[in-house]
Amino acid sequence: MPDQPMPDQRSLGPTHRNLSNRVASNPLAHVIDYLAKKGYSRTEAMLRMESANQEIDGRPLPPMGEDSRPKYKLGFDLLKTWVEDNLDLYKLRRVLWPLFVYSFLNMVTSLWQQDAKQFFESSKNMFLPEHTDDIRIFEPISLPEHVQHNDLAVLYRSNKYRIVLSTPAYQNLLQFLESKEKEGGSVMNAILSSYCTIKTLERAADDRFSFATMLGQGGSDQSVPLEDEGIPGHHPGSAYTGDNPAMAGTLPRLRLGKLPMEPTLEGDVRHELAEMDAKEPPPPGRNTLVEEFEQMIKQEEDEESPSRTDVPFPISTARDLAVEVQKVRDHRDRFRIPARTGGVAPAVSVCMFTLHNTFDSVNCVDISDDNTLIAAGFDQSFIRVWSLDGKAIKPAYPEMDEDTPPANSHRLIGHSGPVFAVAFHSAATGEENVDRESKDYSPTNPRWLVSASEDKTIRLWFLDTWQCIVAYKGHDRPVFDVRWGPFGHYFVSGGSDRAARLWVSDHIRQRRIFVGHDQDVDCVCFHPNSAYVFTASSDKSVRMWAVTTGNAVRMFTGHTGPITALECSPNGKILASADTQGSIFLWDLAPGRLLKQMRGHGKGGIWSLSFSAESTALVSGGADGTVRVWDVAGPQDSTQGRVVNDGASISKIDVSNTAAGSSGQAKKKKGKDVVVSPDQISAFPTKKTPVYKVKFTSMNLVVAAGAYLP
Incomplete structure (x- = not known):
């Protein structure tokens, strides 16, 4: 029944009548009325806002009334404009996605179909490169019944969206929302409070190239990987389609087959x-x-496949x-490594080579394809190459090295700064003069070595004479990584100038520059057919570039720490990336999706990855001093691991996981839980040797190398 106004209320305006009715039916109105009478205007305004925009359980309600409907869009547009102009653009832009999703879903559940549709259409384009799949699933939603029966909408509304921000960025965000309270900032703030979990981190110093420092960071507060951003268990990945807005939401078709033979x-x-x-x-x-x-x-x-003309x-x-x-x-x-069947994992053995008396001065290690040489780059600006069998290195041209006595190692001097990357390659130059019938001959004999340094240069070394042949200059800041293409001739580099560069070994200048990352390019690698290049950055993203055009064709996001290792599978279909938080991500290149995330390593970084010849197994090594073997296919719930708190040390953890089979468990390290996903086939612990390099040979044997740090 309609309220019957008392005679003495007829002179009151509609606002006062509504307030009187609310006071009679809602005790909270008494408090608001009291605050108004006492003149506590700011407290009264805050209480009105909270009571009008939140349910009993704290979740935000859509603003009531026709005049209040645009607040979702108004608040979102204001925040979007502010974020685009902010210095912390990359960090803060991630906040916009959950605000967009929950604003849209709340408008739909409030039966504002037209407003929700307009809001969705006006804002969806900015999220298409990174959330293409989610946008397609949300687009048909127009009624509350759709929200209830849409699996993705239920997943978002039944979980809190996790965001990691630096403390200054989070403080700036809160200050802005409070300053725009009446323009929609209060609604955005309510969504963040009710639907999101924000974790703040202090900005830390960048000391990535001291391995002992990395190990020292693995203290009691560093044992557990940070929570992943987003909805737990939902990591669809993303795909980048270039800078052309007309192409937004479409994926360029990739040619992932092997480069045809002449x-x-x-x-x-x-x-x-x-x-x-x-x-x-x-x-x-x-x-x-x-x-x-x-x-x-x-x-x-x-x-x-790409053509040889491309x-x-x-x-x-x-x-x-x-x-x-x-x-x-x-x-x-070769020894074949099939995918795990019936829970039985393939047996994989590892041969570990350890460098002694390096005193934390080794930055990088590489092993030649024929497993005869190992090279290490040092802080003291030189490179040392050893023979793995300890015997004297035989020169390919003895007459050219008459004055050089036999030795099992050689030092290469030429850089003027710490050497951050070395890479062997067997090249064809001069091969016609080698006796192919000799018992010492191998088609994969290492002939060339390329190195990258803090001195901004890349150097090509000829191992027959142990001399530097070329110094490639193009980066204007330190170069962090360099990798040969699978057929030689090309190599790619990445550095602190936020760019990757493609080089041809017989040209002094770069042929392509790949620009798009927001921070340093820390690691690079080639696709097996040489038609694509992958780059990973401290901005926690991986990009895939077409060599022929120089354009980005995919972008993958989801890492919660800087990415430290990249490797593409020999079949050209899967990319593996690893980060400082101990997580390994497997990406399906064609659709641009995340296949799964694997955990088991401790903090400090995973520094090397390698696939088996069949692309069915992956081996990894890093700062925690272990070599771990992973099943590429694996169970669907590979991101879920059981936690077992038995107080075991890291050595005991690794030994217990060495047995083949599913190891979906976690052990306790210094009072913290170390999650091990069920995809781990086996783990091989070292004593005190961080693993700098792991490598599957062509016969599917695993070799690894590291430097002993007492």
Whole structure:
């Protein structure tokens, strides 16, 4: 029944009548009325705002009344404009996504279909590159019933969205929302309070290249990885489509197949394999080399591949023929690592090489393809190369090294700053003069080494003479990483100037510059067909670039710490990235989605990753002094691990997980829980040796290297 106004209330305005009715039905109105009479205007305004915009359980209600409807859009637009002009743009922009989602869902549940649709259409484009899949799922929602039956909407409304911000950025955000309280800031603040969990972090000093410092950071407060941003268990990944707004929401088609072989080289390989089959017929039940080669070609034809005109290479040489023949032999004779079946993991062994008396001066390590040499870059600006068997290194041209006595190591001097990256490659230069019938000959003999330094240069070293041949200059700040392409000729570098650069070994200037990251480019790698380059940055994102155009074709986000390692699978379909928080992410390149996240390493960084030849297993090593083997396929719930608090040390943790099989558990390290996801196949602990490099050989054996730190 309508309220019957008393005679003495007829002279009151509608506002006072509504207030009197609310006082009679709501005790909170008594408090508001009392504050108004006593003149506590600010407290009264805050209480009115909270009571009008929040439910009993604290969740925000849509503002009531026609005049209040635009506050969601007004508050969001004001915050968006402020964020775009803020110095902490990258950190604060992540706040806009949950505000957009929860504002839209609240408007829909309040039956404001038209306002919700207009709000969604006007703001969705800014989130398409990073949240394409979520946008497509939310777009059909227009009624409260849709919200209740939409799995993604239920997931968002039943969980709090987690955000990590620096303390100054969070304080600036709160100050802005309070200053724009009447323009919609109060509504945005209410959404953050009720639907989001914000974790603040102090800004820390950047000392990434001291490994002992990294290990020292793994104290009692560093054992547990930070909570992932976003909704727990929901990491759809993202895909970047370039800077063209017309292409927003569409994914460029990738050609992930193997780079086709030259017709002439293919014929030569087939002829060479036939001669080898005639000399050494295979045992019964095993394919001939020619049959193995035909199977490899047939498998490669199933994938769309780039053409050799897109990625030009020099004419093939005798060395290229020998390399391709060796690949076929390895493909037939290697130890195969199938995907885990029935919970039984494949047995993987690791051979660990340890460098002693380095006194935390080693920054990087690499092992040659034929496992004969190991190189390390030092803080003291030099590189040292050892033979892995401890014997004297035999020069390819003895007449060129007559004055050099035999030694099991050589020092390369030329840089004027700490060396941050080294990479071996077997090159064709001069290969025609090598005796291919010699027992010491190998098509993968290391001939060249490339290095990157704080002195802003990249140097190419010829290992036959142990001399620097070229110094490549292009970066204007320290260079942090450099990697050869899978066929040589090209290499890519990344540095503190926030750019990655593509180089051709026989040209002094870079051929491509990849720019887009907000912070340092810390690690780089090639796709197996050389048509794409991957870069990872301290801004916690990974980008995929097309070599032919220089444009970004994918961007992957989700890491909660700076990314420290990258590796693409040999089949060209999966990218693995690892960060300082001990997490490994596997990305499906074609759709641009996150496959899964794997945990097990401690804090300090995962510094090296490597895939098996079949792309079914992944090996990792890092600051916690362990080498861990992971199942690439693995269970669907790989991000969920059980916690077992038994007070074991890190060594005991690793030993207990060495057995093959599912290890979905966690052990306690210094009072903290270390989560181990069930994807871990095995773990191999060292004593006090951080692992700088891990590598699957062509025969699927694992070699690793590190420097002992007492």
